Amino acid sequence: MHTSPLVDQHGHGVLHGDLGLGTFERHLAAALGGPAGTGSAYDTTTGLALRRWCPPLLGLPPHCTAVRYLARRRELGAYAASRALLRGSGIHTYLVDPSIPGADRDGTEEPVTAIGELASAAGTRAHELAALEAVAGEAADRGGGVRTFAQDIAQALHGAARRAVAFVCDAAALREPGPPEPAEVRRAAGRWLACGRRRSEPALTGHLLWAALACGLPVQLRCADPEPLVPLLRATAGRAPLVLLPRRPHHEAAARLAAAFPHVYADVGPEPAVTLARAPFGKLLFSTGARALPELHVVRVRQYQRAMTRLLGEWITQGDCSREDARRIADRISGGTARRIYRLDERPAQTG
Incomplete structure (x- = not known):
């Protein structure tokens, strides 16, 4: 389709x-x-x-x-092979997270292409996703210590908001639904700076999240089971969009939450038949989540396209929707909703 x-x-x-x-x-x-x-x-x-x-x-x-x-x-050669695979994937626009999620680190990370390099190899557009962990690192690099850390974070977030289309947060580090108290943030920042930025500090992550929401950009939440995030989703109602990026097998739960909260969206996941049954079609977005191997971009696009074609084809055959409806649904999930909530047509992109 x-x-x-x-x-x-x-x-x-x-x-x-x-x-x-x-x-x-x-x-x-x-x-x-x-x-x-x-x-x-x-x-x-x-x-x-x-x-x-x-x-x-x-x-x-x-x-x-x-x-x-x-x-x-x-x-x-690596570059020519990656170029052929990325250009053959069918992806028109990439939203790129340059960080490595904490849950995915195994101590053997190898450097991957930067955003501009990916755009060049793919011959298309790429936008940055600013990881809140990296923003905290930028704030720490300013060298002001605990005394100016909150101010340094605000400045780093402001800079990231100018170049990125969204923030990314590791939701596993969140503990409380509301913003933490300033004194709690200072203590957490002190511990985090003292240990060389190696430990997770829930209060610091919470402060980063709420400060990021104030910037107005969407925030993607990496999570396993999103159900524990319900108090946070309730507390953030009326603010910037939140996009749930769950791990298997939790995409169905994420879709239900996207249906329950107006400002919440969810990844469509590997089984569109499951998520489309749980959420309005305009609340679901496609992603590959691919890292390291360009083959994964190809595979996940093909799997998604085949699953959507099969599902929507069944709906058309059974008389559940028209071809025009099916095309509209596919357009939203494949890119229309992403272009709207991330305002991709208004934001500068790196191009190949």
Whole structure:
């Protein structure tokens, strides 16, 4: 089904260098939510989809072996292979989180492309998502210490709001629904600065979130089960949009919350049939969540498109909606809602 230009509302950069079989499989396993060595990552639905959709973009037949595929990848070189895969994904606009979510860190992180590099390789537009953890780091780098930390955070947030289309927050670090008291924030900032910024401080995260909401940009909330966030969602009613980015299997719960709160949106997830049954169509957005491997952008786009085509095709066949309705629904989820809430047509983008 043809839709308007596709917006990936949350993803990351891709790796720079050539990859061996073991390294490639490790990153593929990480994308599936588990460590390498627990079974072949190729022997999964994602692995099968990769072997179906990615080889033709590199000039190989579908379903070729992993060894042959990676040999072709190395033959082309990392940049040329990434360029072909990203440009073949069908994504028109990327919203890029340059940070590494805390839950995804395994101590073996490798540098990935910056936002401008991703836009150049993909030959399209890319916008920044400003991670609140990184904003706190910018504030700390100003060197004012605890005494000026709140002021430094405000200045860092203001700077981030000028260049980014949204903020990103790790919701696992949030404990209280309301903004913390200033004295509590100062104590948390002191502990955080003293330990070299290595520990999570819920009061500091809460302060960052509420200060970010005051900037007026949407805030994406990384979460596992979003149900514990209900008090926060209730407390933030009437403020900037919140977009839930849950992990499997919690997309259905996120969709229900998007239906319950006017300012809350949710990721459509890997099973649109489930989330579209729980939320108004205009409250759901597509993302790949891809990091490290450009193949993941291709795979997740194809899986999403096939799932939507199958679902909306069934609705049309059964007389539940017209073709015009189906196209409108697909347009909203694929990019229309993202362009509206992130104001993408008004914000500067890095382009390739």
